[in-house]
Amino acid sequence: MRPTYIAAAALLSVLSNASPLVSRQGYQGPYFPITGAVGGVQPRLELRTLEQSGEMWNLYLLALSDFQAMNQDGIASWYQIAGIHGMPWTSWDGVSGSAGDDKSSSQKGYCPHDQLLFGPWHRPYLALFEQQLQRSAMNIAAAFPDAEKAKYQDAALKLRTPFWDWAKAIPKSEPVLPDALTALTVEVTFPNGTEAEIDNPLYDYNFHPLDNTQINGTGCPASVGGIPDICQNSQMTIRNGKTESDHPGLDKKIRNELKSQRSKLYTILSQWQTFDAFSNSGNCGGQGRVGTLEELHNAIHNNNWPGHMSPASVSAFDPMFWLHHANVDRQMALYQALYPETYVEECTADTPTYTITTGDKLDENTPLKPFHKTAGGEFWTSANSRNISNMGYTYPELLDNPSNATLIASIKAQYSGPSDVLVESDNWSSKTTIASKSKRRESKPTKKHQYLAEAKLPLFALNDGSGGGSPYNLLVFLGNVSSDPAEWTGSEEFAGMASVLGGRNMHKSDQFMISTIDLSENLGEKIAAGETTMENATAYLQANLHWRLQLGDSEIPRAKVPGIEVSLIGTDVEVADADDAFDQRVGDFMEHGRIIN
Numbered sequence: 001m002r003p004t005y006i007a008a009a010a011l012l013s014v015l016s017n018a019s020p021l022v023s024r025q026g027y028q029g030p031y032f033p034i035t036g037a038v039g040g041v042q043p044r045l046e047l048r049t050l051e052q053s054g055e056m057w058n059l060y061l062l063a064l065s066d067f068q069a070m071n072q073d074g075i076a077s078w079y080q081i082a083g084i085h086g087m088p089w090t091s092w093d094g095v096s097g098s099a100g101d102d103k104s105s106s107q108k109g110y111c112p113h114d115q116l117l118f119g120p121w122h123r124p125y126l127a128l129f130e131q132q133l134q135r136s137a138m139n140i141a142a143a144f145p146d147a148e149k150a151k152y153q154d155a156a157l158k159l160r161t162p163f164w165d166w167a168k169a170i171p172k173s174e175p176v177l178p179d180a181l182t183a184l185t186v187e188v189t190f191p192n193g194t195e196a197e198i199d200n201p202l203y204d205y206n207f208h209p210l211d212n213t214q215i216n217g218t219g220c221p222a223s224v225g226g227i228p229d230i231c232q233n234s235q236m237t238i239r240n241g242k243t244e245s246d247h248p249g250l251d252k253k254i255r256n257e258l259k260s261q262r263s264k265l266y267t268i269l270s271q272w273q274t275f276d277a278f279s280n281s282g283n284c285g286g287q288g289r290v291g292t293l294e295e296l297h298n299a300i301h302n303n304n305w306p307g308h309m310s311p312a313s314v315s316a317f318d319p320m321f322w323l324h325h326a327n328v329d330r331q332m333a334l335y336q337a338l339y340p341e342t343y344v345e346e347c348t349a350d351t352p353t354y355t356i357t358t359g360d361k362l363d364e365n366t367p368l369k370p371f372h373k374t375a376g377g378e379f380w381t382s383a384n385s386r387n388i389s390n391m392g393y394t395y396p397e398l399l400d401n402p403s404n405a406t407l408i409a410s411i412k413a414q415y416s417g418p419s420d421v422l423v424e425s426d427n428w429s430s431k432t433t434i435a436s437k438s439k440r441r442e443s444k445p446t447k448k449h450q451y452l453a454e455a456k457l458p459l460f461a462l463n464d465g466s467g468g469g470s471p472y473n474l475l476v477f478l479g480n481v482s483s484d485p486a487e488w489t490g491s492e493e494f495a496g497m498a499s500v501l502g503g504r505n506m507h508k509s510d511q512f513m514i515s516t517i518d519l520s521e522n523l524g525e526k527i528a529a530g531e532t533t534m535e536n537a538t539a540y541l542q543a544n545l546h547w548r549l550q551l552g553d554s555e556i557p558r559a560k561v562p563g564i565e566v567s568l569i570g571t572d573v574e575v576a577d578a579d580d581a582f583d584q585r586v587g588d589f590m591e592h593g594r595i596i597n
Contacts, residue, residue, distance in 0.1 A: 029376050031093055034127055034128045034373060034380065035392075036131055036392040037159070038134070039157030040157075041389045041392055041393065042157075042159075042392065043160065043394050043396050044326055044330065044394070044395055045162050045163075045396065046163060046164070047162040047323055050162040055155045056158065059159060060162075061201060062136075062137070062188055063159070064136075065198060067201075072208065075093065078205060079207070082316035082321075083214075083317075085125075085315060086109035086315070087109075087214065087219040087313045088215060093372060095110075095355065095369050098353075098360070109353065110354050110370055112356060113501060114281045114503070115356075116280060116362045117366065117368065118279060118280040120381075120386075122328065123380075123388070124380040126161065126322070126326060127385075127391045127393075134156060140191060141155065161323075162323060164323035165327055166324070167258070170255075176254045176255045176258060177251040183203065185197045186201075186202075203245075204239075204245065204318070215231060215314065216231055217229065219504065220311055220313060221470070227305075229242065231308070234308075237308040238306075238307040240304050240305070240552075242306050259496075262415050264295075264296050264496075264517075265296060265331065266412075266415040268290055269411055273290045274286075274342050274345070275336075275342040277290070278292060278335055279292065279294065280292060280294045281294040281298075282350040282351070282511075283350055283511070284345070287512070287513070289452070289514065289571075295513060297324070298471070298500060299473070299499040301324075301471070301501055302472075304318075306552060310471050311470075312502075312503070333394075334397060334398070336386070337404075338407060343364060344364040344383075345364075347363070348360065349362055351503065355370070364381060364382040366381060367380070367381060368385070405580035405581075408580050409580045412579060412582070446577070447586075448572070448573050449534070449537075449572055450572070450585070451519040451523060451537065452518055452568075453516065453517040453547070453595065454515070454516050454567045454569050455476075455515045455516075455517070455566045456512050456513075456567075457512060457513050457564060458510075458512050458562070459500055459511045460502060460503055461561045461562055462500075462560055462561045469503050471499070471500060471551060472499075472502070472549055473549070473551060474548075474566070475496075475547060476545065476546070477493040477546045478519060478522040478523065478546075479492070479493035479526075481546050485554060485555040486553040495517055495521075496517035498515035516569075519545075523541065538592055541568055542592060542595075545568060546597040547595060549564075565594065567592070567593065567595060568592040569590060571585045571588075571590065572585070572587050573585050
């Protein structure tokens with residue numbers, strides 16, 4: 001078992017004179033104001049980029065350690081901020097439930113999943129986390145000696161929480177899971193000049209203490225088993241394991257699914273749909289055939305099962321949560337920049353939260369509870385958080401307000417190519433790169449046919465044994481399926497996956513989401529191998545497509561998740577003739593029948 005952070009953080013506190021208590025906040029008013037980071041509009045950096053930043057990286061690690069060591073009773077502590085998402089079942093900043101009930105009786109978090117506010121709600125949540133991270137960093141920077149203080153204070157002002165781009169193309173010789181997340185220890189330099197190796201604050205969060213009256217198995221049921229014991233007994237957050245994190249196994253999962261995740265991300269960014277249809281898996285904006293940001297995000301949570309990232313009731317305690325959701329926010333910001341004309345529209349809530357009742361009217365002015373914008377009680381809303389510069393941050397692709405053409409070229413360079421060929425960010429607008437791509441495109445047809453597996457997935461149908469829905473994954477294969485579920489995602493036949501996160505105390509049996517999986521690459525491989533032709537593709541796909549249900553390395557019997565429908569559909573696609581334009585789906589979708597294998 002890893003030691004707790006307290007020893008290292010106590011040393012930091014002595015050296016930096018940084019109190020771990022909320023008294024450092026210094027705000028005036030009845031409520032806790034979330035203002036975001038200070039120091040102007042600065043970019044959130046990809047984790048592996050931040051790791052190369054010298055003083056800022058050192059400060060980030062020290063600040064994370066300090067943040068995690070704060071007294072768990074403090075409103076601005078890691079523990080209390082993480083607990084907003086789900087457990088512990090206590091209110092935050094005096095914001096009570098929608099029906100006057102307490103969080104303990106409702107056993108729901110504030111986070112809105114599978115409904116309109118999913119994307120916007122996480123924006124002030126991340127800003128709160130970032131604000132407190134920076135305040136720890138500023139206190140630590142002030143403790144460095146005069147010769148180094150200025151550069152550390154400058155680094156603190158520029159520090160923003162990083163994002164982990166889990167769809168980034170990574171050579172097969174390198175892990176897709178960054179080393180910064182999996183190293184047990186990290187080297188840091190303390191303000192007094194001491195160089196030391198400390199527990200890596202990105203590896204896990206240590207509860208101090210783990211109080212089973214607040215964090216326990218009741219918030220973590222699962223039909224497949226294992227989760228209740230983790231939440232009941234583990235002193236630290238765990239990834240992809242029951243007693244300790246299995247990072248090699250997690251890296252393998254993410255690598256196997258990288259092709260599918262990149263394809264889905266590229267599709268939802270390149271094909272226009274309303275913001276509401278793009279951002280969440282609810283029914284607002286209509287259930288389209290493009291895909292949703294929320295469903296894409298679910299896979300990272302489910303990949304960590306069993307562990308604290310799945311289910312959602314305890315996911316925010318894991319440091320990975322904040323890197324993951326910063327990336328999801330980045331993807332939402334990229335979409336907003338591409339399609340600024342569409343945003344949150346009025347709709348009713350499909351799912352409840354601690355402060356939202358099913359059927360409530362929601363729009364861009366709905367308070368994103370429990371996040372106060374001012375100490376006087378004004379809430380953040382989707383409207384006032386629409387522009388991320390209002391919270392003091394941006395993303396590398398959005399620096400200097402690029403044109404749509406430049407942004408499209410950047411997204412295509414990053415996500416439309418092979419999953420194991422790294423594209424450096426400084427080459428996004430390279431004339432050489434663009435010219436070479438244009439040459440390759442000269443021989444391409446102007447129109448192609450795209451086949452997709454479309455899955456209709458009930459959100460809460462896998463009973464967790466406690467009145468809620470467990471997470472699950474639907475996997476699609478082109479060809480024979482191995483009898484060993486542990487081999488599924490690594491097989492050549494694996495085409496892609498759709499993920500359902502489930503939900504605590506979610507009882508609706510009639511709520512579904514739609515997910516599509518592009519079959520182009522797998523079909524192309526079969527054609528290249530001489531197993532079929534494009535002319536016979538429909539019949540070949542109908543005969544050879546299969547699907548299975550899985551969580552972790554265990555198969556889930558189909559009978560346990562009633563209501564699933566998987567179909568084969570197709571559409572024509574106009575191929576863009578330039579690097580600063582997206583391919584576009586055209587015409588109606590063709591229905592090619594149900595997949596029952």
